[in-house]
Amino acid sequence: MTLLPRPRPAVPRVLAVAGSDPSGGAGIQADLKSVAAAGGYGMAALTALTAQSTHGVTGVHVPPPEFLALQLSTLTADVTVDAVKIGMLATADVADVVADWLGALGDTRPPVVLDPVMVATSGDRLLDRRAEDAVRALLTQADVVTPNLPELATLLGAPVAADWATALDQATALAARHRVLVVAKGGHLDGPLAPDALVGPGGVLVELTAPRVVTTAGHGTGCSLSSGLATRYAAGGDWAAALAATKEWLTAALRAGPGLDVGSGRGPVDHLVHLRPVPVPPTGVSSEVSTAPGR
Numbered sequence: 001m002t003l004l005p006r007p008r009p010a011v012p013r014v015l016a017v018a019g020s021d022p023s024g025g026a027g028i029q030a031d032l033k034s035v036a037a038a039g040g041y042g043m044a045a046l047t048a049l050t051a052q053s054t055h056g057v058t059g060v061h062v063p064p065p066e067f068l069a070l071q072l073s074t075l076t077a078d079v080t081v082d083a084v085k086i087g088m089l090a091t092a093d094v095a096d097v098v099a100d101w102l103g104a105l106g107d108t109r110p111p112v113v114l115d116p117v118m119v120a121t122s123g124d125r126l127l128d129r130r131a132e133d134a135v136r137a138l139l140t141q142a143d144v145v146t147p148n149l150p151e152l153a154t155l156l157g158a159p160v161a162a163d164w165a166t167a168l169d170q171a172t173a174l175a176a177r178h179r180v181l182v183v184a185k186g187g188h189l190d191g192p193l194a195p196d197a198l199v200g201p202g203g204v205l206v207e208l209t210a211p212r213v214v215t216t217a218g219h220g221t222g223c224s225l226s227s228g229l230a231t232r233y234a235a236g237g238d239w240a241a242a243l244a245a246t247k248e249w250l251t252a253a254l255r256a257g258p259g260l261d262v263g264s265g266r267g268p269v270d271h272l273v274h275l276r277p278v279p280v281p282p283t284g285v286s287s288e289v290s291t292a293p294g295r
């Protein structure tokens with residue numbers, strides 16, 4: 001669908017449709033901090049509540065999906081939303097509510113970043129297995145999807161990529177199949193680097209490389225990346241530039257995470273690292289724009 005041209009707001013109004021993480025590192029709590037760190041105004045419609053700490057998820061409560069529909073319709077009857085980030089969807093019914101809401105917006109639908117959250121890094125499931133098809137169906141209503149490597153493999157129906165070249169091939173296949181931009185994320189690979197790439201149906205558009213941060217504080221990186229990306233795109237209108245700036249910020253936030261001293265498990269990144277009194281050192285993120293045909 002061709003969307004209507006949108007004005008570039010000075011302070012983008014960004015809506016996160018996602019689950020709650022009481023420990024503040026992931027989910028809606030991370031989204032709101034990430035939007036604020038990117039200069040946006042954050043809003044939140046809750047899909048699900050988790051009981052969660054830096055050690056993992058001990059429970060999930062999904063309010064009636066009709067109540068999510070009411071949150072979304074009430075908000076958008078009043079507020080112009082400049083970008084949407086979708087995170088944890090929990091069940092097929094919840095995913096269907098989000099799909100119906102986006103469908104009803106028609107060509108006034110804001111840009112959508114879909115983070116297809118399936119399993120927390122702690123190994124706990126955040127998406128009902130029967131809901132995977134509903135999330136796949138939502139891909140057609142998203143502008144960008146940001147799967148980690150296991151999520152990319154599930155969406156494609158392929159084995160999990162064991163190396164970066166395979167991840168890029170899978171991202172290209174997913175982009176071509178669903179006509180969506182894909183952010184391939186190398187966070188789950190081993191090695192000294194943490195590469196990410198923006199990939200379209202014709203292949204890699206831009207590849208970003210950062211030194212891998214060796215840390216125990218990496219909880220919620222995926223949520224933080226997707227909401228930062230949505231916010232910076234709403235402000236600037238350029239996915240590649242928005243991804244590069246978000247990667248730069250996230251690398252600094254990852255480095256600073258342990259300074260927060262939150263919990264004894266996998267702690268959060270410091271979303272507001274740039275507000276701390278200590279200057280942020282260079283992150284070493286480099287970016288390479290592809291000149292390959294088909295970009």
Ligand SMILES: Nc1ncnc2c1ncn2[C@@H]1O[C@H](COP(=O)(O)OP(=O)(O)OP(=O)(O)O)[C@@H](O)[C@H]1O
Nearest residue numbers: 121148185186187188194212213220221222223225
């Ligand atoms: N150790 C690390 N050092 C540098 N960047 C990292 C590291 N781990 C993850 N990242 C970056 O964080 C972002 C999210 O990647 P990741 O693959 O961890 O997503 P995810 O699994 O969806 O996150 P989550 O842990 O929130 O579920 C990407 O930009 C990735 O490159």
Ligand SMILES: Cc1ncc(CO)c(N)n1
Nearest residue numbers: 019020021026027088120
């Ligand atoms: C609520 C919630 N959403 C997403 C993630 C994935 O990081 C999580 N751990 N918790």
